Amino acid sequence: MPSNPEISPHRAAPANWTPDMPLVSIKDVHKSFGKLEVLRGVSLDVKKGEVVCIIGPSGSGKSTLIRCINGLNDIQKGSILVEGQEVNDPKLDKLALRKKVGIVFQQYNLFPHKTALENVMMAPVKVLKEPRREVEERARALIAKVRLSGKEDVYPGHLSGGQQQRVAIARSLAMRPDVMLFDEVTAALDPETVKEVLLTIKELAAEGMTCILVTHEMGFAREVADHVYFTDRGVIVEHGPPEELFTKAKDERTQRFLSQIF
């Protein structure tokens, strides 16, 4: 049987993309929910290994933007390239995209009927059809990495919010993504468990994982981010390295927002 030329190996990036180009390239993205325009021409680039934080008031479109990157929300106009692959393409190979992009949600969304270990193993085993034993080894290592050794066989309902969120991070990492999206991952947590989740993300960033975070943790953004974007009402108001944005914000809206936070 001749092989189908249209099916390419998932890992192969389009020929026109090289690692020195932006890993994620967002250009003039517009997104509406009905009449409500949530994103009004957003552009940003994220290089490989970079940690980018998106901050801004509630309803400024931060979460929507991050969800567009892995195709959970579709866009009306503009372009989102992940390793050169156009997300805004009806013929998008979703499996290939979702192997490259991991996402962690505010509400963890762990599968409650599966243990922590099973949560981490599920997608590689069921979707990627990788050998069980290999996946299990990797999953145990990931659970250790997020400092949850010993909790492998515990169901999500018996874990704290912070622990659940770290399982969710491990679950996402099990797909070996090239970029991780964090959608307000500490917003639903008790203050005392926020730290442990942020620590996990910090370690991940230190290892060179490309991270895009939507966050309200300004201290964390300042410490970890390479670049910070301030969004308001669907546009990027200003952006820059954290030291610059947090101390010398030029735009009056950024100043007002930061003064309310600090």
Next chain:
Amino acid sequence: MKAPVKAFRIDVEAVSSFLPSRALRGWHGILLLALLLTSLAIATAHAQSGGGTGPQSPLATLIEWIPFILRGFLLNLGMSFLAMAIATVLGIGLGLLQLSRTRFLSVPAWLVTHLFRNSPWLVILFVVMLLVPFELQLPGGGTFVMSDWLKATFAFSLPVMANLSEIVRGAIVSIPKGQWESAESLAFTHGQTLRWIILPQCVKRAIPPWMNWYALLAMATPMASILGVREAVGNAQAAMEAAGARPELLVPFYLFLLLLFFAYIYPISIWTRMIERKYAVES
């Protein structure tokens, strides 16, 4: 005017403490079963001492016919098992179809569900009896005889199917949207999400109502007697006829049937409550 208003208020705490703890206890069922057995024992003794002249006492007549009635009851059980199996398979399919994104599928599924949910079971029974042919021509050339009890079983499965369809639909809709989203972002396809993530979570939620509908179904099977199916009630009626159709037989025979069904159904309803409470505590 204030006092009467207050009198009609429901004491929520009293209701909630009354329902699970006092109303449903395993020993109530055992007590009733014991009561039944004792009365039967007395009746047996009575029948044995009374023997000889004149017609048998009603209780003696009943005891004589109990094996015959119980044989009929086996058919009630068989019909209820088979109907539940059919209803479960069709109900799950129909529930999934109701949620289909294709209106061509979801609208008919919705219609069928609501048609059979909102019709009297007895009417459905008559319609099936009249519409389903006595013999089905099999594609292989043979014929399959649709006996009355089989038709009745199919008829009973329809309303249960429709109600299970709604239970399945409701259970799926009640799973938080985040489950779909996280599955989608882990590259699960729609079907994989349903198979591995959504439906397993629905099972737990659906088991208590599923058992409830089984109990209702088992209690409905005597309706088949109207159409001449020889299940417990049909057999009891035949037995009374054979024993001379004496009016004094009616009360003991029907009381026996009442207790017979109660002894079977009540433990199921206790079990359902237990599972319900267990899951409520877990989640």
